[in-house]
Amino acid sequence: xxxxxxxxxxxxxxxxxxxxxxxxxxxxxxxxxxxxxxxxxxxxxxxxxxxxxxxxxxxxxxxxxxxxxxxxxxxxxxxxxxxxxxxxxxxxxxxxxxxxxxxxxxxxxxxxxxxxxxxxxxxxxxxxxxxxxxxxxxxxxxxxxxxxxxxxxxxxxxxxxxxxxxxxxxxxxxxxxxxxxxxxxxxxxxxxxxxxxxxxxxxxxxxxxxxxxxxxxxxxxxxx
Ligand SMILES: C[C@@]1(CC(=O)O)c2cc3[nH]c(cc4nc(cc5[nH]c(cc(n2)[C@H]1CCC(=O)O)[C@@](C)(CC(=O)O)[C@@H]5CCC(=O)O)C(CC(=O)O)=C4CCC(=O)O)c(CCC(=O)O)c3CC(=O)O
Ligand SMILES: NC(=O)C1=CN([C@@H]2O[C@H](COP(=O)(O)OP(=O)(O)OC[C@H]3O[C@@H](n4cnc5c(N)ncnc54)[C@H](O)[C@@H]3O)[C@@H](O)[C@H]2O)C=CC1
Numbered sequence: 042x043x044x045x046x047x048x049x050x051x052x053x054x055x056x057x058x059x060x061x062x063x064x065x066x067x068x069x070x071x072x073x074x075x076x077x078x079x080x081x082x083x084x085x086x087x088x089x090x091x092x093x094x095x096x097x098x099x100x101x102x103x104x105x106x107x108x109x110x111x112x113x114x115x116x117x118x119x120x121x122x123x124x125x126x127x128x129x130x131x132x133x134x135x136x137x138x139x140x141x142x143x144x145x146x147x148x149x150x151x152x153x154x155x156x157x158x159x160x161x162x163x164x165x166x167x168x169x170x171x172x173x174x175x176x177x178x179x180x181x182x183x184x185x186x187x188x189x190x191x192x193x194x195x196x197x198x199x200x201x202x203x204x205x206x207x208x209x210x211x212x213x214x215x216x217x218x219x220x221x222x223x224x225x226x227x228x229x230x231x232x233x234x235x236x237x238x239x240x241x242x243x244x245x246x247x248x249x250x251x252x253x254x255x256x257x258x259x260x261x262x263x264x265x
Contacts, residue, residue, distance in 0.1 A: 042148065042170045046155075052076035055113055059106045059130045060120035061086040064144045068118050071154060073098060080114070082106050083121070106130060111137055116152075120144040147171040156181040161193025162200070191232045194261065198232070198240070199223065201257040206248055219247050237261060 056072045058065045061083030069090060072079055079099040081090065086101055094101045102110070106126055110133075111117055117134040119127035119141060127143045131150055134141035143150040148171070155166035156177035165184055167177045203220060210216055223244075231240045237254065244252040254260045 044153065044168055044170060046166065046168075048164065049075070049116075051115065053078060054115035055080060056116040056118070057082065057111055057114040058118040058120055059083065059110070059126070060118070060122070060144070061090050061101070062120070062122065063087060065118065065120045066090050068120060068142075068154065069093065069099065071157065072116075074159070077116070082110050108133055111139060114139050117141040118144070119150070158184045158188060160188055160190060161196050163188070163192045163196050189233075191229055194259075195229050195232045197259050198228065198244070198254065198257065201259045202244060202248065202252060205252065205257060209251070223247055235261075 051072065052075065054077055056068075056077040056079050058068055058072075058079065058081045061081050062085075065081060065083070066087050066089050069079055069081070073093075080102065081094075081099055082102045082104070084103060084105055086094065086103075090099070090101075093099050106121070106129070108129075111130070114134075114137075117130065117139050119130035119134075121127055121130075121144075124145050127145055128149065131141050131143055135151075140151045142152050142154065147153045153168065153171055155168040156174070157167075158165040158181055165181075165188065167180045167184070169177045199220075202223060206216055206219060226243055226247075228240065228243065231243065237260075241253045241255075244254070244257070
C-alpha cells in the first residue's frame, strides 16, 4: 500500500473510537498528544481508558455502536474485536466522508497510524504500509536512540530564529542562505554540550546582535 503522508491538525476536533480495548487505548494516547476531543463508544472500557475518562480526557458512551454514532466526527477508529462491527463502522464513515482506520483490516480504511518519535515539534513517523507493525516499533526505538532531547531545544531555536529573520529581512535568497548555514552548523552539538554562550555567538554572527537566545525568547541557563 503506497500511503500518502500528511500531518493533521486535530486540535479541538472530535475523534470517535469504536471499541475500548488495548488498541483503542494506544490510539487514544496519540490523539491526546494532538489535542483531539475523544469520544469512545464501547460496552467495556480498559482500566487505563477508564482512568482517562475519570480525568475528563475523554467521553465514554457505554453501549455497543449504533448507526448514526459517527455524526460530527473528524476522524474515526473502528477498533472493536469484531471484524463485522468494524466494517459497519467503516461503511458509515465512508458514507459521511470521514477518514477511518480499521484496527483489523487496514486496506478497508482510509488511513493507518504510524509509529512516532516526538522531540518538541520534531515529529518522525514510521509506517510499514501495514506489513509489519513490529518492525515499525523497532525502527521507532532505534530512532529514539539517535534523536535525543537536544533536537527539541535546537528546533525551538531554529524556529524562533527563522520567525524573527523572516520579519526583519524580506530578502528570500539571503534568508535561505542563512537558514541553510544555521541548519548545517554545529548548533546541535552546542545544545548537547549546553554551550549557550557559543550558541549566542553563532546566532549573532549569522544574523546580527538581535538574535541571541534571550532576544529570541528561547533562553536556557548555562549548566554549572
Ligand atoms: C495497519 C495498522 C492499522 C492501525 O492500527 O493504524 C496496524 C494493524 C495491526 N497491528 C497488529 C499488531 C501489532 N501492532 C503493534 C503496534 C503498533 N501498531 C501500529 C500501527 C498499525 N497497526 C497500522 C500499521 C502501521 C504500519 O504500517 O507499520 C503502531 C505503529 C501505531 C499505533 O498503533 O498507534 C503501533 C506501534 C507503536 C509503537 O510502539 O511505536 C504491535 C507491536 C507491539 O504491540 O509491540 C503488534 C504485534 C506485532 C505485529 O503483529 O507486528 C495487527 C495484528 C493483530 C493480530 O495479530 O490479530 C494488525 C492488524 C493487521 O495487520 O491486519
Ligand atoms: N491495529 C493494531 O495495532 C492492532 C490491531 N488488533 C486488532 O484490533 C482488534 C481489537 O484489539 P484489542 O483492542 O486488543 O481488543 P479488546 O478485546 O481488548 O477490545 C475490544 C473492545 O471492543 C469493544 N466492542 C466489542 N463489540 C463492540 C461493539 N459492537 N460496539 C462498540 N464496541 C465494541 C469491547 O467492549 C472492547 O472494549 C483485535 O481484534 C485485532 O483484530 C490487535 C492488535 C494490534
